[in-house]
Amino acid sequence: MLTETEKKVLASIQDDIPITERPYYEMAVKAGLSEEIFLETMQNLVNRSVIRRFGATIRHQKSGFEANAMTAWKVDEARINEVGEIMASCRHVSHCYRRNPQNDWPYNLYTMIHAKDKPSCRAIAQKLAEQTDVEIYTLLFSHRELKKTSMRYFS
Numbered sequence: 001m002l003t004e005t006e007k008k009v010l011a012s013i014q015d016d017i018p019i020t021e022r023p024y025y026e027m028a029v030k031a032g033l034s035e036e037i038f039l040e041t042m043q044n045l046v047n048r049s050v051i052r053r054f055g056a057t058i059r060h061q062k063s064g065f066e067a068n069a070m071t072a073w074k075v076d077e078a079r080i081n082e083v084g085e086i087m088a089s090c091r092h093v094s095h096c097y098r099r100n101p102q103n104d105w106p107y108n109l110y111t112m113i114h115a116k117d118k119p120s121c122r123a124i125a126q127k128l129a130e131q132t133d134v135e136i137y138t139l140l141f142s143h144r145e146l147k148k149t150s151m152r153y154f155s
Helices: 004-013 023-031 035-047 077-088 118-132
Strands: 067-073 093-098 109-115 137-141
Touching (some): 004 035, 067 118, 077 109, 077 118
Antiparallel strands (some): 067 137, 093 109
16 A cells, blocks of 8 residues: 555656756655655655656657557467567567457467567567567557557556
8 A cells, every 4th residue: 555655756757757957856846745755755666666667758759760560479378478588578679468369369478569660570570480489470560659658547
């Protein structure tokens, strides 16, 4: 269970971080906390694995990665962890999830592959298929971004 202070800190770090000399000070003031309490609370949340990572969201199109493909893989369940670890370690993969297949959709592992263009995405998927001996997969390319936001758990 989270304390009210922890909820305030989590609500603060869901938004963009101010680009200033002391961003945590500004976030703390906005949350009605001292900078020391704000930072101690963040560290405690990290130590308890409530916060597992803290990172930037990059607009991949503006950084030269103009293609991305959600790739659905049909992986033998006995190998799902092994294959998932290999795929997740690929620097071009930003997401790797195991999901339940459906009657008419046999795929159970999903990766999001980012590259400079569609042929490069296909080549990365082919290389991953060869590395893992997974033969059945399909690439679902993004055509237009309709929404991209981080999840807001606290307001």
